[in-house]
Amino acid sequence: MQTDTKNQSMLDEVLDGLRQSQKSLPSKFFYDEKGSKIFNEITQLKEYYPTRTERRILDRNITDIGRHLGDKVALFEPGSGSSEKTMVLLTRLPEIKYYIPIDISGDYIFKVAEKLKRQFEGIEVVPVQADYTRPFELPEVNDDVRNIVFFPGSTIGNFNLQTVHRFLNVVANIAGSNGGFLIGVDLKKEIPLLEAAYNDAKGVTAAFNKNILHHINRKTGANFDVDKFRHKATWNEKKGRIEMHLIADKDHTVQLNGEAVHFSMGESIHTENSHKYTLDEFEEMVSPWFEVKQVWLDENRWFSVQYLEPVG
């Protein structure tokens, strides 16, 4: 199979992870068009409390949120996916003049953006396909708008600390000294609730986890036999996170562009982390870049939406 530059860089990142003693894959590779669709299905599962809880918090506090964002807003959303949650903001905050969804899954967000352009004639929608963990160019917006970065879904919990720091630098650059940051943050809670959210009865999360292998096969010509792996998601108390793994059910070998990668029965590929925080832990983590100005919670204190401003 001919490997173009983009697929070569995917192959390099994949091989890099699979050469480690704890094999791992970058979670951004979950998201081809199919992965984005399966993720959307996850958000509607009864076990998956984060999406509906976050949406309720946004919905109930939208007026107060609008007051914090300002009169004329350019809304930047890294990892926008279906932009479903953003609808609450786009529909109810006339202050929003620009919407800039940024996502690695270009095919998916370009379609979403076309729909949004038709629906919101007063908002300039400018989709950007980019990997937000690397430098990328942003479209120009008028000087008189305030840049607000919206990062819902507790996606920050998927990052390791080094990536959190890199990402907060990116956000601080987009926001500038006068901007703001509206973020969804999932909170620590009882373990059974957490584990159920990542082990749904219908197996949708399992399909999502395995899609990473389908995606890698399709893009790089690897020959993962997806049926030889099973989904596992458990709480890691020490690290304060849910970990998703794919466990090999048999000893076998996978070929990736001429390189053989061996799997022993029971060996895992670590595919994703979802860190959960206390309010204090989160505040401390962001404090070199941002000051927490406002926190909105649901009645169970399961999830938070927080408004932050750059420090200094």
Ligand SMILES: C[S@@+](CC[C@H](N)C(=O)[O-])C[C@H]1O[C@@H](n2cnc3c(N)ncnc32)[C@H](O)[C@@H]1O
């Ligand atoms: C967990 S979904 C969240 C979607 C939406 N923001 C929400 O809260 O429902 C993560 C989204 O981020 C995108 N994504 C993941 N890694 C990315 C990266 N490194 N750069 C750009 N987008 C990324 C995926 O394509 C996906 O649409």
